[in-house]
Structure formats: C-alpha cells, structure tokens
Amino acid sequence: MKISRYSVGHEVAALPQPVPPAQLTAQIVAARIEDSFVQAVNVDTTRVADATEAELLALRWLLADNSCYAGMAGKTYHQIVTFGEGRHGQVVFRYTAAAQGGMNVDGTAVFLGRGLPYGAATADAATLKQELGGTYGVRFSGNWTDVELTKVKCALSLVPEADREAVRGVEFARVAGLSGDGHNGYTLALFEHTFAAHIASTGTVKVATAAFDKDARGFVGTYERRLPPSVRVLLHEIGHAVESAPHRIDAWRNTTVTVNGLHPGTVQDHTPVTQDVLDEALRLHHRDFSELNKLSLLASGTYNAALHKEPEVKKLIADCAARKGKLAVLAGQVTAMLDDPGKGDIAAKTVKDIQADFRAITDAYTYAAKMLSGGPYTDDSYQELKRDAANLSQDVIWQPYREELLRWADVRLRQNAWEALHKTWQGGRTGREQNFVRYVNQQNIGYDLTNYSTTHWRSIDRFGYELYAEAYSYWLVHPDALTAHHAQLLPYFTNGTHRISAT
Helix, strand or coil, X not given: CCXXXXXXXXXXXXXXXXXXXXXXXXXXXXXXXXXXXXXXXXXXXXXXXXXXXXXXXXXXXXXXXXXXXXXXXXXXXEEEEEXXXXXXXXXXXXXXXXXXXXXXXXXXXXXXXXXXXXXXXXXCHHHHHHHHHHHHCCEEECCCCHHHHXXXXXXXXXXXXXXXXXXXXXXXXXXXXXXXXXXXXXXXXXXXCCCCCCCCCCCEEXXXXXXXXXXXXXXXXXXXXXXXXXXXXXXXXXXXXHHCHHHHHHHHHHHHHHHHHHCCCCCCCCXXXXXXXXXXXXXXXXXXXXXXXXXXXHHHHHHHHHHCCCCCHHHXXXXXHHHCHHHHHHHHHHHHHHHCHHHHHHXXXXXXXXXXXXXXXXXXXXXXXXXXXXXXXXXXXXXXXXXXXXXXXCCCCCHHHHHHHHHHHHHHHHHHHHHHXXXXXXXXXXXXXXXXXXXXXXXXXXXXXXHHHHHHHHHCCCCCHHHHHHHHHHHHHCHHHHHHHCCCHHHHHHCCHHHCCCC
C-alpha cells in the first residue's frame, strides 16, 4: 500500500501555544490580520452563546497568528486556547485555501466550550481507585493524582461492555517515564503482558507523565464530546488489551485452575500470583522417590522383623498402623503373625501388593519425568499418563502421588490446548490482529491512519497491532476519523468484527 496521508482529519495540540496580547482591540486584531496570510476570518460561537467580545477578538487574532506557518491550507487543529490566567477555551481552527492562492488561507475558529475537558477530579484518588476496581476489576500502582484517575475513569467508561473482560485484573501503573521502542512509540504508555499458557497476571498498562502533557494544549473527540488527549492514549493501550484478550483470558483461566488445584483458594478472581507460586504449581511434585521407597521398605522391614522376632518389630508395627491404608492392614496381620506364625502368608501377600503398588507408581513417575526433559508431547501421551495414574492403587498411602500425576497431566493438557489455539501465528501474533490485517488488506485500507501506525507498520514487518490499537482508540473518541480515513474501517469495530480471531 502506498502512503498517501495521515487521515484522521485533524491534528491535536499541534500548534504553538501563543497567548494573545492582554489588551486586544479591534484595531490591533485588524492589523494582525492585515499582516498575515489569512484572508477571510470567521469565528463560530453558536455553541458558546455567552462568548465575550474579548474572547472573539482573541480567536480572530489567533486565526491570523497561526496562519504564518507554511502549509496551513486544508489543516484542522483541535486546540486549547488560553484567554488569560486560568481561563481556557476549546477551539477548532480550520484553514482552507484562499482564492488568492499561494500561502493565503481562509480561517475559521469554532469555539466549542470553556475549560479543560476532565480538568477537575470527580472524587479523591482513594475513592476513584476503589470505584474503578469494583466496576472494571482494574488495579493501580504508582502515584496517581485524582485528576489523572478521573481521566482513566473516562477512558474505561467508553469501553463497550463486550470488551471489558479484556481489562479485568490489568494493573494501571503510573511511572515517570518510558524508554521507547526506537519507532517513536512506547514513550507515553505501554501495555505489557506475557504470551504464555500460564501467566502470573493479566497484564500492566504503564502510563508515563508525558501521556498527560497535551491535555492543557488540545483535545480529542467530536464537537459534542471533547476529551483530553490522554484519554485516547489510554484507550490505545486498552485496544492492545482487547486485541490480546483471548490468549490472556485463557492463560489466566489456566493459572487459576492450576494454582488452585495445588493450593485451593490461592487465586481469587484476577488478583496476581507471584512467579514462584505459579512455578510451583506447574512443577511435578513428589519426584523424589525416597518417600515412596520408605513406604515400601517399611512394609518389607516390618514383615521381616516379625518373621525373625526382632526387638524393633513393635515400633515398626506402630509406624505401619499410623500410615493407615494397606500399611495399617499389614500392622494387624503382622501382630497376628507374632501369635500364630502360620498367618505369615497373609502378611507376605500384603507386602507384595504394597511393593507392586510402589513399582507401578515409580514407573508412572519415570514416564512423567521423561516428558519433562523431552517433548513437546501430544495430548495422547498425557492422556496415557492420566489413564495409568487412574489405574494406580487408590490406597490412602499412595493417594498424594496418584493425585499429583493426574493434576500435572491436566496442567500439560491445558497447556497443549492453549498452544494449539493461540500459537498459530509466528512471534506471538494474535488471531485478532491477523483477522484485522487480512481485512485491512482485503478492503485496501491504508495503514497510514496516523503517523505512528504508519511508522510501526513499515518498521515492524507489517505487524498490525499498532494500527489496531490506533483505530480502536479513534473508534471510541472520534469515530468520524475512521470514516474519513476509509469507509470500511469504522464498521469493523461497530459490527464487533474486532473481537473475531483469524482461523
């Protein structure tokens, strides 16, 4: 595809931030217009019925002052204007080519409202964190201000209900700065997550101070709904969460089942676990046969002590009785054998049963251990291990070992299922991203939605996740921008196709 334009139709906070002279008069404004490239000057105040004469003069002066920059024709800017100390206005500056040609332009300033969008907190920080955690299941770390959290609340409120599962458990981490990716990205915010069948958390959105820098200089959104630029930054990262949701949601489900299978109740909802806890749950336990061997030796040692009437036989009988199961049965049989040696055959058979159980369990563990060192193994192999484990003795003395083999085989089966579903695409590329890339190519939608989507597409081997995230954010803050870019881009999101993975 050929780069033709960056076509969201407007630029945000792209103009310098000139402050009109404190004492403006009609004569000063007229002189500034005369000395500029602007020909026709129009100020639209229909949305601010009580616009003052000072505000009108300031907007006319700014229209003229802005026109001194080359290439203004055809440009639209969403700007925050400073009328004076603590007084701001939300203004769209629009320039078209003037009839005179050259650098001459006609300018229009649309005065949309006063103040900074979401510039005041709706509650204190602690209350907002609690509210957002309860409503969306998100977590927070770092030093968030109440105003910043109000903007996070705004962003999350725009996310459709069908996409909100993607942010459950996600941590919003406030950081001072980010190092970037070498492609002008990852300096404002960054969504980090692990691409694996089991994960310790559902992901983290890191938000830098720079993410809020433009909030006092520009706005995003429509004429009817103006939003701070940081809201689109946040929605971009949430777009990454939505694009990666299937594999993260399935991986967290695996983690929940796996960890709670070893330590019931450890995982509550989406609360993260430590990597050590997760690693322990993924591990095959009881691989040290010394404990198993002790049980087998206890059985044979007790029988032999009774056979030879050795002095420690009573202690060994007590140890067997304490173990319960077949060993407790053996304790009774050996006690009877001491009174009647003719009953030794019964005890000997029980010893052989225990030793047979021991060999079967160690054989199953040896097979499982082989899987740890080799592989990958298919579902058939793990199902075979499950069948072998299910057929092992259900005697109480072997129960922990039998249950562990069954648990671990299920862990591996879930891992195989996750990989079969989510590792279809090379390099961790997701099914939702690939579905989007196919659609973009089929519809001949330019990847040049924004400067960043263009740079990333060209530099990262036609990966589509940044274009997906950019389009997702504009869908929620300014859907007309997607239509301006390509008529078929907006329906991809409004129809819910962005939730479909390629097959």
